[in-house]
Amino acid sequence: MPKLSFFSRFSRVLALGVLLAFGAQAQSDPLPSWNDGAAKRAIVTFVRETTDHSSASFVPPAERIATFDQDGTLWVEHPMYxxxxxxxxxxxxxxxxxxxxxxxxxxxxxxxxxxxxxxxxxxxxxxxxxxxxxxxxxxxxxxxxxxxxxxxATDPRWKRPYTALTYLPMQELLEYLRANAYKTYIVTGGGQDFVRQYAEKIYGVPPEQVVGSAVGTRYGYGKDGKPFLTKEPKLLLNDNDAGKPEGIHLMIGRRPHLAVGNSTGDRQMLEYTKAGDGARLSMLVLHDDAQREYDYGPAQGLPATKVGAFTQALYDQAQKQGWTVISIKNDWKRVFAFE
Structure with missing residues (x-):
């Protein structure tokens, strides 16, 4: 067998290193802040099956739509929005x-x-x-x-900017979905214009992929002759409850294959998502960790709240309809990036 030249041996070593490096990267955990459990398995299985051409659950890239509530789903909503x-x-x-x-x-x-x-x-x-x-x-x-x-502005408990209080596991989920050609949208009961000011910077979700409660605008001209829009006290879309699927249809035009919420205001969005044909994943975040974040429900005996209520009826519906409930206490290794 002919001896390999130095450059041939070097090339093989280099190629092996590249394969090992990229192979390790490909096999690395896409959700490192999630504990191994039913919620994480549901996500990974859903993404694998909907992006595998050989799978009966394959979803074409153009139809890969994922919608997320904002307050209480992507960042802290207590003690007040x-x-x-x-x-x-x-x-x-x-x-x-x-x-x-x-x-x-x-x-x-x-x-x-x-x-x-x-x-x-x-x-x-x-x-x-x-x-x-x-x-x-x-x-x-x-x-x-x-x-x-x-x-x-800073949050009264953590003394940090509100934009620092995003949930690290949800940030990982957003990135994981986008890495698999899913288009991620925020569908929020909050003000659409308000959320659009930070969504791209902290979540990677551009303004045109934010659907929220919206007021009317009026077109006019300034003293310098330049046109501008004025915000008017006229509600165009209440993007909560049934308004969420209505807003999804109006602004997105496709039924989501994955939707995540955390309260009764998200119920119809999850119902609408799960009712579609093919693989669908509806998920709810349950706030049950008072030490690392907050605990409130009143589902499962948790304290009642007027801010982001997760009722026992909603919990029972999730169990009956096969929605995945994400327990902050049990499913998340870390809650915030600064921990």
Missing amino acids: AQVMYCLDRVHAITRADPELAGVEPFKTVLSGNREAIARLTMPDLEKIFAATLTGMSIDQFNADVKKWLET
Whole structure:
């Protein structure tokens, strides 16, 4: 057998190293922050089967749609939704611009800083606050205000920016799906324009793939003659409950093959997803880890909540219809990237 030259031997060693390196990478765990269990297995099996051309469950790339709720599914929603905190903080700015509002309810209560009184605000009170803080300005001004707030606002428990409180396991799931040609969408009951200001930066989801509650806009011209849009207090889409599948149809035009939520507001989206033909995966995040995050339900005897309620009826429906329930306590090794 002829002797190999140095370069031939070197090439073979190099090739072996490349194969080993890339082989190891291909076989590495795509969801390292997930514990081995039913939830992780359901995800990996679903992705493998829907992307394998030889599988009866194969889904063409154009139809690979995955939808995710935002609050409580992709990031922390307790003790209050981040957008509500933004609106309450903005009350100070709008009353400085219009001092007469400072003596008018519900703005007077918000300015008092009395948390118990603020917690007693009614839905009509909150609607007045939302209208005053989320509409009446140009789209550009709103976007600038949200970005500035996100740069400075911090969560009261962790003392970190809200954008740092995304769930690491869900970030891995988003990346895993995109690596397998799935298009990931955020379908949120929160404000569409609000979520669009950070979704691409922290989740890799561009603005056009964010579906949320939306208000009307009015086209007009500035003093310089340039056109702009003004946000109006007119609700176009309430992207919660039945509004989620309605919004999916309106904005996406395809039924998801995978959907993830965490509360009763996501029920119809999961039903709509699971009702489609072929392989479908509907999942719910159960907040059952008070030490690392929060625990609330009231499913499975967890504390009741008005923010992101996961009822026992929803839990029972998940069991009956074959939805996967993700336990933060049992299914996630890590919750946040900063742990």
